[in-house]
Amino acid sequence: MxxxxxxxxxxxxxxxxxxxxxxxxxxxxxxxxxxxxxxxxxxxxxxxxxxxxxxxxxxxxxxxxxxxxxxxxKNDADPLEAILGYVGDMGRYQRFLFVFMMPFGVFFAFIYFVQMFIAATPQRHWCTVPELAHLEMEVRRNLSAPGAATGAWDKCSTFDVNWTQVLQTMTPPPPGTPTVPCRHGWDFELTDIPYATVVSERGWVCKHAGNVPMAQAVFFAGAFTGGLILGWLADHFGRVPAVVGANLIGGIGGIATIFTTGVWDFALCRFLVGMAFDNAFMMTYILVLEYVGPRHRTWVANMSIALYFGMGCLSLPWLALWIGDWRKLLWYTSAPMLLVVFAPLVLPESARWYVSQGRINQAVKVLRKFERVNGTKIPDDVMDEFIVTSNQTKQNKESLLVLMKSAPLRLTMILMLIVYMACSVIFDGLVRMSDALGLDFFISFTLTSATEIPSVTLLACVLDRWGRRNLTAAPLCIGGILIGIAMLVPKGIPQASMAIMARFCINMSYNAVIQWSTELLPTAVRASGSATLHMSGYVVSVLSPYIVYSERLWTSLPLLILGIVSILGSGISLVLPETKGRPMPQTMADGERIVQEQALCGKAEDIEEADWKNEKEKALIT
Known part of the structure; x- marks a missing residue:
């Protein structure tokens, strides 16, 4: 204090x-x-x-x-960091905000993964033959699906025969009988996916199978667009309006998906949901972190993701099984997001954003509210100094374009984009391979998701000790090695085990880089800069479904691609500046200072030590 x-x-x-x-x-x-x-x-x-x-x-x-x-x-990195020491860097209000993030984190997971469950593809399907509709399912399959006797039947074609004659003999046509593509849809055996999905209802298999990855690509296109719009909204109108807008769009888009009947209206609704993806949670995440002191920031940043996002991931497959209907699943995972309209009653606007906009009085009001709730007192002279310092910096209207004009920050931003994209595509790729590991889809998804809580909890315990750079690079490297080993072992438990351990490592890197990027960006561009980083993840995530589908060319090709990306991302992350123990930069100059004090793979120099060295050099010259 x-x-x-x-x-x-x-x-x-x-x-x-x-x-x-x-x-x-x-x-x-x-x-x-x-x-x-x-x-x-x-x-x-x-x-x-x-x-x-x-x-x-x-x-x-x-x-x-x-x-x-x-x-x-003026040389201090952020006047608000000093205020937090008096108002309480993890007081009653901050603890409340940590709990308040729970629904945002849970529904963040729902937005991300619900399409995997509403558009899951039952693996056992074959052509529908209207003449056989009165027969039992197994009999229909044995009569109409070429190769049914071997257990590996043709899912996209059926025999071109007189089915009245087949019914008379109840004997499947012999091998070599001409076949035709499915004309009347498909029959689905709902065993691996025990409920009707969009795919089974609308026949999105065979020649229509591309509708599923296309809808997912449109989802990420919406995420890219939402990042631009909501990032701009956050920087110009505040973080809270962006939080409300993102969750409203996501809730409305999810509910609207229920009433779609075709491909394009479904894709349009997924585009709307995509606009909310990430922004619905990350805006709240960034906002809460700004009010948490450096000693607790790592814990809050990582445990909020581990507990809340992990909780959403673990509950979603079993919620889908319990509900047993893709439309009801969307109701349960979308409608509660509309309650965000009440969030401004308890969620404070960013004091840093107020300062960057020159609205110092509003910033003071927010800090006074923290003061009242936490039962603390900011000395008058400290508050006066905060006001004076804030007024001196309020005219610095900085944008992401200004950041890109700074050579050190530009290089840092580009490298961070690459690392973030690497983490995104590996994370998303491993998630989408859940049904390709030789285990039950729901169990496989649960096991990989179960790594979220322990991996991020471990990260929260060691991140302030070992640093952001080390805990991004090392897990990426280890994860790449594990993915490589997964290529060499058979499917089933051996390959799933390697994939689960790789997911554990990628969870650590992904969460470390999320906090790392937040701490590197100056306040004036933190929202738009974070949105840009996340948008880069959306863009590259469009490729992940197709990376998984490349298994049709070579079984191990998806793992090879993900392993190479992981190793490359690890190497690039080593040249980025460390932010461990440093205040969040308020201005571009603060950001440049963090970058310029770093050496390749070097250790961050203590701020006070750097100040003393500078003063000593000036004294020697004098």
Whole structure:
């Protein structure tokens, strides 16, 4: 709590030369430390000459010290980080917001994966023959499906015969009998998928099988569009309106899907749902993280995803089985999202966004609300300093285009895009391979989803110790190796085991890079920048269904592609800057500072240590 006062005190004393000792606070823990900074010296003719700041400059007036303090304050990464130390970096209000994220995280999982369950394809199907409709299902299949006697029948064609004669003999036509494509639809045996789906109702198999990946591609196209629109909305009108808008669009799109009858209206509704995908949760996620102090940010960031997203993933397959109807499943997973209209009553707007828009009074009101709920008190002088500092920076109207004009930030953004895309396509690809691992679809999906909670819990425990960079690169590399091993083992339990362990690793990398990207982006472009990163994930995720379908060319081709992408993503992530223990950047200059203090695979330099080195160099020059 006292870290901010001690830091201010240290900077004033060092500036006016009152003391050789300076107290400062650790930027992460808030604990005060005391170090002795040696008096600057210079070498002249091989003789050390001691320079005294008191001898070369008179003691400044209190006003001069105050002016110097304001000048120094501009160099702080984020004035709100200091305020959190007084208002409580994980107080009652922050804990409430953590719980409040639960429905957003659960329905984020529903939005993402529900199409896998409403459009699941029963594997046992064959051509419908109207003349055989009065017979039992097994008899119909044995008579009409070429190859039924071997158990590997033709699903897309039937015999071109006189079925009246077949009924008289009740004997299937002999091998070599001419066949024709299915003319009257398909019969489905609902054993592996024990309920009617869009696919079984509308016959989206064989020549119509492309409707399923097409609808999924349209979903991700909607996610890309929604990222643009809602990211812009968040940066110009606030995070809360974006949260409300995203969830309303998702709820309406999901309900509208129930009433579709064809391909294109179904795809249009999935486009609307796609617009809400990710944005419905990530806007809330980013907003809550802004009010959590650095000591707790890693825990909140990762546990919210592990618990809530993981809960949604684990419950969805069994919810689908329990409901047993794809339309009712959409009702249960879409209608509750409309309750988001009440979210503004409890969800605070981003104080950082208010500051970036020059609306300082609203930012102060939000902080006062945290103060009341947490039962804390922000000292008047600290609040005054926050207002002064915020007013000095409120005119910096920065955009993502400005970020791309900065060479360090541009390179960082591009590399982060590549790493994020790698994590996205591997994660999505492993999810969509759930029914190709030789196990039951629902069990396989549950087992892979069960890795979410332990993997992200482990990440939350070690992320602040080992850093974002290491915990993105290492799991990606290990995951790539496990995917490679999966290519060499038989389907069933061996291959599923490798895929599950790979999913465990990718979960860690994916969640680490989500938090990492949030901490690298300056406040003014955090929403639009995060949206851009996520949009890159949407774009590449369009490919994941087709990567999985490439199994038809070579059984191991999907695993080979995902393994190579994983190894490449691991290598690229090593050159990105570390953000462990650093305040979120408020301005472009803050972001550039984080990037420029890094070396290839290097260790992040402590902020206070960097400040001291800069001051020492200036003193030596003087």
């Amino acid at each position: 006292y870290g901010v006062k001690l830091r201010v005190k240290a900077r004033v004393e060092h500036t006016v030369g009152y003391s050789d000792y300076s107290d400062y606070s650790d930027s992460v823990t808030g604990r005060s430390k005391s170090i002795r900074k040696p008096t600057p010296t210079i070498q002249h003719n091989n003789t050390a000459v001691v320079q005294s700041t008191q001898q070369h400059s008179p003691n400044p007036s209190p006003q001069d010290a105050k002016d110097e303090l304001k000048k120094k304050s």
